[in-house]
Amino acid sequence: MFDGLSRSLEKAWDSVRKDGKLTADNIKGPLRDIRRALLEADVSLPVVRRFVSKVEEAALGERVVKGVAPDQKLVKVVYEELKSLMGGQQAELVQPKYGPSVILMAGLQGTGKTTAAGKLALFLKKKGLKVLLVATDVYRPAAIDQLVTLGSKIDVPVFELGNKVAPPEIARQGLEKAKKEEFDAVIVDTAGRLQIDERLMDELRETKRVVNPTDTLLVVDAMTGQEAAALVKAFNDAVDITGAVLTKMDGDSRGGAALSINEVSGRPIKFVGTGEKMEALEPFFPERMASRILGMGDVVSLVEKAEEAVSADEAAELAKRMMTAKFDFNDFLKQYKMVSGMGNLSSLVKMLPGMNKVQDKQIQEVERKYAVYESMIQSMTKKEREQPEVLAKSPSRRRRIAQGSGRTEEQVSELIAMFASMRAQMQTLSRMMALSGGAQGMAGMPQMSDEEMMEAVMGNTGPRKVAAGKVRRKRGLGRGMAELVAMQQ
Template sequence: MFDALADRLESAWKKLRGQDKITQSNIQEALREVRRALLEADVNLQVVKDFIAEVESHAQGAEVIAGVRPDQQFIKIVYEELVQVMGETNVPLAQAEQPPTIVLMAGLQGTGKTTATAKLALHLRKLDRSCMMVATDVYRPAAIDQLVTLGKQIEVPVFEMGSDANPVEIARQGVERAKAEGVDTVIIDTAGRLQIDQDMMAELAQIKEAVQPHEVLLVVDAMTGQEAANLTRTFHDEIGITGAILTKLDGDSRGGAALSVRQISGQPIKFVGVGEKVEALQPFYPDRMASRILGMGDVLTLVEKAQEEIDLADAAKMQEKIMAAKFDFTDFLKQMRLLKNMGSLGGIMKLIPGMNKLSEDQLKQGETQLKRAEAMINSMTAQERRDPDLLASSPSRRKRIANGSGYKEADVNKLVGDFQKMRSLMQQMTQGGFPGMPGMFGDGMGNPLAAAGNRPSAPGWRGYSGGGTAKKKKKEKKKKGFGTL
């Protein structure tokens, strides 16, 4: 996601490196690179023109503060304009004063609408909002069965009346059932088409008239680029939507949809789908997305992912063990499995500032190393996991583990040696306040897993490295003119 756009934009910053200040002449080449980057990302042409004009205007009038390079100042301006284009702030889902809140899902066939319905229901359930899904797609074969299956998977009830009933009546009765059962939110999955047609729009209008939804969300495929923005505008003109859900942002999307939808349609992106699993739905934050596009990571999203998985009591115990140098292979295995639950290694790494440059080969190698380590740890006895020193002093134990895991004795030797070094380093980090590797080890290391309970609330917060260090760095950045970037 956005890799090509990020690479192109980086070449734009290079045009300003080595310059003393931003001028009319030296900014033009950088602007040309930004323009090419946006066009190649399939951003709407008018959006590109307006974007470049705004960046140029702000850049020419910008004071380059002492100690800040022109390329850094230019990145800041581009970041702020990206946030502006995508909508400035997150627009939360509406919540009715008198339940149930009714959400109508719309979209073309093949955009992942039914799956998005289940993802949204699971997202709301995690927020302690009871949900019911209503299956009104009586045209697509097995659409109702698909929603019922997803409902069982996420433990959310599905209201359906079969494929012979009228979709408008199904929606109306589904809402009545939800009211009777005291359900907080009703999500209505509607039929899609291969293309926009009058029958589709008429049926949507009838369902909307019958249930009076608080939200009408259009599900659009990010792979369609700027066409997603045009589609959103058309649906809004015809039906009146309140927002969009962009799906398939984890694929080969070039980013054009995310950068075009708000400007072209006037409607906000409320959620983005970042994977096939039902857990893979995230609220859309323009500032976080801009940060990802510019290769600066997204620590807040990483922290939120961690918050869903960790137990703060466990995190406190883990910190104690690290400080006492008693972190063992059982703890290491638990952390690895926690990492897996948060998503792919590649997806997590891209949320960490500075890690976006890791190649696919490096990420695959990292995944392989984690699997190898897990296999070898699984071949250890419970006593060996609790006491790694046993392995350091016993070649016969290491040989047995190698035979049991299917790896060489040298691999086990390396795992044990690296683990001992890592344990010592982790102790130094927690006691001395060194910044560490986010996402794997204990608190006090800039680790979002253990620091999740201490998440800063400021929307522009960009990073965390333990205690007062983050505040100090943030103040320094403000002095340099970077604000919260």
């Protein structure tokens, strides 16, 4: 969502890179670029003015450090101010001294409030807490059924009394059940409206009075931009919320909501929704978000996602096989499944430092290509998966795989060449580590080297002998494979 803002800020650094220090004159251009970038990101004008003023004051007051370029100093200042703008540090859920924590979910219709309640329940469940969902949205058709379905999917119980009982009473009985059965956390999904009205606020106040929540979270749609900040302020003035949950962060929003909410409302963002999967809810860390915006990545979040998706034993075993000649198509497929299990590939790539310039179209092309690879691997026999070299030697096997997966022979050949190139790079790295004493030797070398495998594939894609009276169909390796091999190398 911050791609446009990140690219715009890059221009600001470039304009002072050639100078020896930051001055009142050479900072005017970068500040103008920063102001324009924030406005284009849908940050409210008063917030932009205050932010730019703070950046200017801090940048000109920066002590000159030998060896630190002016653009680096400016990046540091903007990073600190962005972090401060979004709250400075993570705002965690309030933990009660005794009894279950009670989280009241509020919001307008269409913001993903019920889904966010389910995602939060799963998040807390993964923390080892016993969670109860309480359905009090008696107005929206199928709202209760939706929460029951979500609860069933994540194996979290849902308390509901239908749509004939008043929401505050449902919440009260749900809390009683939670206390009696010693639940650790209660999440109350309240009713929403198409717009703020007094009836909504009165009911929310009454429900809040009955359950006395430890947290009252407002669910807002990131797509609404700076309007989300005004919405948080309105709810906070009316019912005194403790924070916000920003949904649809993976959508086509421009970032204004994330950058404006804390500054406008005085209430922090506590969680962000980053996708459609139930696991796609994560705590909001201002410092990590500021790092992503400035193209510095977010390696900490990436590691956390990897730890959730992959067990340490699986990762160690796969790494060991990757550094030897034993790496086969089964391992390749397992590696792909591990990465895809961590979430949206585009968001994962943007967490790597310097990768903010990668276009979504490029990532989508990679995802498409790997989906094609998976279909072809699924059409292989057990022997073919474990011994990729047999495919290099046998055009008939490649033809069978192409037909079975609905692909072309050229695509099968591309897969084999790409795999051989990748494994060759792994073996080269392993040899280098072995020479430096950091790894074992290359035990269990395959019968055919990866270079030989690629040559065999290329050699076997030329014209084939045909029986008398038969017509030869044109086949060939094509440019696609050659370009892919070159790219991999």
